[in-house]
Amino acid sequence: LALEAALRRALERNELVVHYQPVVSVATGHMIAVEALVRWNHPQEGLVSPLRFVPVAEDTGLIIPLGAWVLRAACRQGRRWLDSGRLLSVAVNLSSRQFADDNLVDMVRETLAETDFPARLLTLELTESTIMTRPDQAIEMLGRLKALGVKLSIDDFGTGYSSLAYLKRFPVDTLKIDRSFVADIVDDEDDRMIVAAVVVMARQLRLNVIAEGVENADQFDYLNRIGCAACQGYLFGKPVPADELPPD
Ligand code: G
Ligand code: G
Ligand code: MN
Ligand code: NA
Numbered sequence: 001l002a003l004e005a006a007l008r009r010a011l012e013r014n015e016l017v018v019h020y021q022p023v024v025s026v027a028t029g030h031m032i033a034v035e036a037l038v039r040w041n042h043p044q045e046g047l048v049s050p051l052r053f054v055p056v057a058e059d060t061g062l063i064i065p066l067g068a069w070v071l072r073a074a075c076r077q078g079r080r081w082l083d084s085g086r087l088l089s090v091a092v093n094l095s096s097r098q099f100a101d102d103n104l105v106d107m108v109r110e111t112l113a114e115t116d117f118p119a120r121l122l123t124l125e126l127t128e129s130t131i132m133t134r135p136d137q138a139i140e141m142l143g144r145l146k147a148l149g150v151k152l153s154i155d156d157f158g159t160g161y162s163s164l165a166y167l168k169r170f171p172v173d174t175l176k177i178d179r180s181f182v183a184d185i186v187d188d189e190d191d192r193m194i195v196a197a198v199v200v201m202a203r204q205l206r207l208n209v210i211a212e213g214v215e216n217a218d219q220f221d222y223l224n225r226i227g228c229a230a231c232q233g234y235l236f237g238k239p240v241p242a243d244e245l246p247p248d
């Protein structure tokens with residue numbers, strides 16, 4: 001496969017870059033975290049979206065070295081922010097294949113040690129479908145990751161099929177409400193009710209909640225009114241290189 005070979009070369013030639021998107025506290029308006037999002041800086045095509053190459057990396061197993069590279073880059077950057085006096089939590093996406101990798105826990109532990117990035121400032125994002133494929137094995141794996149001191153979040157929450165019974169047993173810290181629900185909260189009564197219900201449920205389960213894909217002030221006002229504590233989306237900033245991140 002041409003794309004696979006090209007992607008393998010891209011990794012070797014250091015053509016991947018990590019961009020960072022702000023996560024903002026609704027109460028203070030301050031940036032409390034960033035999400036690391038990989039891009040491929042292709043010599044001819046320019047910045048290539050992960051939508052085009054992460055699925056290929058996932059299918060071919062390349063996501064294992066690629067994911068390890070992203071984690072190391074993000075922890076290194078987090079360490080740089082810390083050294084410059086910025087206390088930013090850094091979230092990194094893990095794919096299903098990484099979550100199933102026997103070496104994952106060791107890899108995360110070694111990366112934290114090597115970059116000297118505090119575990120409590122790292123959040124690993126798993127999608128609902130990654131966790132729910134084999135929920136009982138997932139509980140064990142999540143526990144081993146938590147034991148490193150990292151935070152865990154469920155990404156794209158609401159698009160999968162988490163049962164509430166499992167949600168209580170997953171040792172996660174945060175639910176990220178999928179942007180498909182946030183997109184229509186101004187016009188769609190059903191989406192408003194779904195988002196409000198997730199916020200209430202998260203509070204009952206003592207989970208943090210982040211609304212994704214917040215693009216305008218009306219969405220933000222509604223999220224503020226229902227007590228959603230944190231938001232992410234173009235309203236606060238697009239994913240950008242580390243040196244273009246706005247001040248906290
Ligand atoms: O950044 P953007 O919105 O274009 O990302 C598109 C998709 O690619 C999102 O679902 C995002 O979670 C995924 N993605 C971005 N960076 C990474 C990464 O480093 N690892 C994995 N597994 N997925 C990523
Ligand atoms: O699946 P995940 O939540 O990791 O995906 C993050 C993706 O969402 C990134 O590709 C990012 O560029 C995109 N994204 C972030 N904020 C917004 C937003 O406000 N609107 C839209 N449409 N996409 C967003
Ligand atoms: Mn994510
Ligand atoms: Na998401």
